[in-house]
Amino acid sequence: MSESNDNTSNENSTNKWIGARTVRPDGAEKVTGRAAFAADATMPGMIWGSVLRSPHAHARIRGIDTSKAEALPGVKAVMTAADIVDFPVDTPVPLGIQDMRWMCRNVVARDKALWHGHAVAAVAATSEAIAEEACKLIEVDYEVLPFAIEIDDAIADDAPILHDWMEFDGKPSNIAGTLEHTKGDVEAGFAEADIVIERDFTTRPVHQGYIEPHACLVDVAPDNKTTIWSSSQGQFMVRAMTGLLTGLPQSAIRAIPAEIGGGFGGKTIIYLEPLATILSKKSGLPVKMVMSREDVMRASGPTSGSKSTVKIGVKDGTITAAEGIYYLQAGGLPGSPIRGAVGCALAPYDIPNGRTFGYDVVCNRSKVAAYRAPGAPIGAFGVECVLDELAEALHMDPLELRLKNAAKEGTEAVHGPTYPLMGYVESLEAAKAHDHYKAPLGPNQGRGVASGFWFNAGGNPPRR
Amino acid sequence: MNVTEDGNVVVTTGHPDIGGSRAGIANICAELLGIDYKRVSVLIGDTATIGFSNLTGGSRVLFASSIVVTESTNKVIKTLCDLAAKIWDIDPDAVTWEDGEARPAGANAGQFDPLTLAELAARANESGGPIGAGAQINTTGAEGGFGTHICDVEVDPDLGIARVIRYTVLQDVGRAVHPSYVEGQMQGGAAQAIGWALNEEYLYDKDGKVDNPGFLDYRIPVASDLPMLDTFIIEIPNPKHPQGVRGVGEVPLVPGLSAVRNAIYDAIGIRFNDLPISPPRVLAALDSMKQAAE
Numbered sequence: 001m002s003e004s005n006d007n008t009s010n011e012n013s014t015n016k017w018i019g020a021r022t023v024r025p026d027g028a029e030k031v032t033g034r035a036a037f038a039a040d041a042t043m044p045g046m047i048w049g050s051v052l053r054s055p056h057a058h059a060r061i062r063g064i065d066t067s068k069a070e071a072l073p074g075v076k077a078v079m080t081a082a083d084i085v086d087f088p089v090d091t092p093v094p095l096g097i098q099d100m101r102w103m104c105r106n107v108v109a110r111d112k113a114l115w116h117g118h119a120v121a122a123v124a125a126t127s128e129a130i131a132e133e134a135c136k137l138i139e140v141d142y143e144v145l146p147f148a149i150e151i152d153d154a155i156a157d158d159a160p161i162l163h164d165w166m167e168f169d170g171k172p173s174n175i176a177g178t179l180e181h182t183k184g185d186v187e188a189g190f191a192e193a194d195i196v197i198e199r200d201f202t203t204r205p206v207h208q209g210y211i212e213p214h215a216c217l218v219d220v221a222p223d224n225k226t227t228i229w230s231s232s233q234g235q236f237m238v239r240a241m242t243g244l245l246t247g248l249p250q251s252a253i254r255a256i257p258a259e260i261g262g263g264f265g266g267k268t269i270i271y272l273e274p275l276a277t278i279l280s281k282k283s284g285l286p287v288k289m290v291m292s293r294e295d296v297m298r299a300s301g302p303t304s305g306s307k308s309t310v311k312i313g314v315k316d317g318t319i320t321a322a323e324g325i326y327y328l329q330a331g332g333l334p335g336s337p338i339r340g341a342v343g344c345a346l347a348p349y350d351i352p353n354g355r356t357f358g359y360d361v362v363c364n365r366s367k368v369a370a371y372r373a374p375g376a377p378i379g380a381f382g383v384e385c386v387l388d389e390l391a392e393a394l395h396m397d398p399l400e401l402r403l404k405n406a407a408k409e410g411t412e413a414v415h416g417p418t419y420p421l422m423g424y425v426e427s428l429e430a431a432k433a434h435d436h437y438k439a440p441l442g443p444n445q446g447r448g449v450a451s452g453f454w455f456n457a458g459g460n461p462p463r464r
Numbered sequence: 465m466n467v468t469e470d471g472n473v474v475v476t477t478g479h480p481d482i483g484g485s486r487a488g489i490a491n492i493c494a495e496l497l498g499i500d501y502k503r504v505s506v507l508i509g510d511t512a513t514i515g516f517s518n519l520t521g522g523s524r525v526l527f528a529s530s531i532v533v534t535e536s537t538n539k540v541i542k543t544l545c546d547l548a549a550k551i552w553d554i555d556p557d558a559v560t561w562e563d564g565e566a567r568p569a570g571a572n573a574g575q576f577d578p579l580t581l582a583e584l585a586a587r588a589n590e591s592g593g594p595i596g597a598g599a600q601i602n603t604t605g606a607e608g609g610f611g612t613h614i615c616d617v618e619v620d621p622d623l624g625i626a627r628v629i630r631y632t633v634l635q636d637v638g639r640a641v642h643p644s645y646v647e648g649q650m651q652g653g654a655a656q657a658i659g660w661a662l663n664e665e666y667l668y669d670k671d672g673k674v675d676n677p678g679f680l681d682y683r684i685p686v687a688s689d690l691p692m693l694d695t696f697i698i699e700i701p702n703p704k705h706p707q708g709v710r711g712v713g714e715v716p717l718v719p720g721l722s723a724v725r726n727a728i729y730d731a732i733g734i735r736f737n738d739l740p741i742s743p744p745r746v747l748a749a750l751d752s753m754k755q756a757a758e
Contacts, residue, residue: 018707376714
């Protein structure tokens with residue numbers, strides 16, 4: 001049952017099953033095609049939903065006329081933002097790490113289309129083809145506006161402003177928020193250093209790349225009892241968000257998680273379920289909605305693109321100060337993962353004077369969704385690159401430089417906590433000792449190392 | 465968790481399985497009960513059939529579900545021991561659970577043949593009722609994870625293509641309840657980091673429309689792009705968790721961007737501070753370097 005784990009530091013354990021490579025319980029159904037994903041779900045009488053998406057990156061919506069779509073034979077229901085609960089922008093409504101003010105504007109455009117591909121309306125009809133045809137018959141009166149996608153364009157003095165209620169430093173802005181961590185005195189720390197390196201970095205937005213597009217099947221009975229099959233990372237989130245966005249009580253909703261073909265954080269929010277719920281309620285029939293790959297890429301949240309500046313100072317190889325300034329793209333609505341960037345960037349190191357600062361910048365592309373350690377890869381990128389350059393300047397092995405400055409049990413991290421027992425030093429020593437690190441390299445070949453950290457979630461802070 | 469009348473176990477939890485949590489839960493349950501892994505069936509409930517469970521995300525699912533499964537299994541073991549005590553007419557404290565069966569705790573408790581899980585399950589309804597237990601807990605105590613990556617690349621100077629030729633992910637996972645799934649998480653995160661570093665980006669046209677909304681032109685790594693990604697599992701158990709589990713899935717994406725970029729510097733002497741380090745950018749940088757040298 002247990003194979004020897006020659007790729008682990010663990011001594012032989014007395015366990016029989018914990019640590020064993022047991023057969024995966026979902027293997028047979030997945031390789032034979034029997035596994036039931038959300039797009040496989042069917043119900044008697046089921047009809048198909050399709051979404052009309054904005055052809056403009058930034059536009060005010062002056063009106064929507066759905067009459068021609070409603071008149072097309074086979075169409076059973078049409079919906080717009082008027083059917084989704086409006087959460088006013090001045091009152092936060094948190095749900096986990098999300099805010100319903102943005103969710104209600106994410107699933108369908110309210111007064112503005114904020115990115116090319118933003119959902120504007122949806123239709124349910126007896127076939128996918130009729131539903132798509134009906135979408136084309138919906139007339140939207142757009143006032144096209146100038147747009148800004150890249151961070152530099154969004155924070156420029158003359159940038160088109162996405163939200164007229166958003167202000168920073170007392171004037172209209174696309175900066176939705178900031179987050180900072182500080183420890184000690186970075187100016188004093190840099191003054192002490194004998195080598196200081198400061199560099200600028202950029203990364204592009206990237207998608208989680210789950211192979212299975214978003215899909216759902218929703219059935220709302222006349223008494224509002226609702227059944228939802230969906231591809232999601234949390235059926236309780238599906239129930240809560242659908243209830244809040246449609247006005248149905250949560251107790252009336254049964255959210256069933258189908259087998260999921262990847263999520264990586266991108267399916268910790270919903271896109272289609274509230275639309276399908278409204279369409280099902282209006283038509284009296286179960287409504288199936290499945291995103292195409294193109295829809296996924298245009299309209300579902302990737303992670304942020306970024307620009308950052310990282311500065312690290314060392315004295316005799318010991319870090320005296322480190323600073324990271326990060327701008328992350330949120331997409332059309334607030335909520336980029338600046339927390340992960342500013343929290344994780346310096347986390348592997350024992351730093352006496354540190355500062356990280358993050359800006360959440362809105363811009364005209366799809367709103368970001370979580371992607372596997374949201375923000376942390378962006379935070380770590382610049383730091384790990386500057387450390388590499390410092391190691392070279394110091395004529396030190398890059399793993400040795402990290403070992404010399406490694407966080408351990410009892411280290412106070414720049415982002416706040418004091419670390420309990422953990423295995424960062426062990427990962428560096430294992431890397432140094434690994435065959436890979438000694439293997440010879442040929443022409444045009446090179447070797448790089450880097451480290452990283454993630455908070456890891458568990459539960460909620462204890463009740464007082 | 466319920467023990468079926470034919471002596472097997474059904475565990476229902478509320479988290480979707482995106483990375484092998486069902487297998488991990490079954491491993492833990494089988495270990496605690498001392499029964500064959502194949503006798504444990506793990507199901508994912510919906511909002512009507514299981515109590516509130518938070519998202520599968522944040523690298524929390526095995527950490528959190530193993531806490532409630534451990535508590536439920538321990539309650540079931542207590543019920544099984546109570547049932548054996550009733551059958552033997554001895555004090556419940558005089559019964560222990562070992563290797564899948566109830567046994568008298570010591571010679572003083574009396575001479576009784578052990579009762580297996582299957583035997584007790586068969587007699588449950590005649591004496592005491594069905595055997596099952598549940599738990600709903602705020603699962604605090606998660607601790608952060610750390611990792612270090614080693615990346616080797618080879619750069620084709622004529623095409624600008626940087627290829628990862630060897631990659632090792634070394635990470636403290638606390639406890640690898642199911643090593644194959646743990647390795648899978650380490651490899652998956654690294655693969656996504658490699659794609660992010662080398663090729664993936666959104667391309668927009670002059671109207672702000674995404675020009676590459678499909679996998680042909682939005683280039684994620686495919687099997688032929690990558691070598692086998694090697695892993696080294698380090699286990700420094702999380703002291704706040706019954707099995708020592710730490711979250712695994714997210715840490716391995718974090719170091720990869722820079723590991724790839726630092727390897728490319730080592731290969732061709734160019735530090736790329738802008739991602740992705742795609743072939744057109746590599747070629748442009750190599751050309752600049754050549755011109756500067758002339």
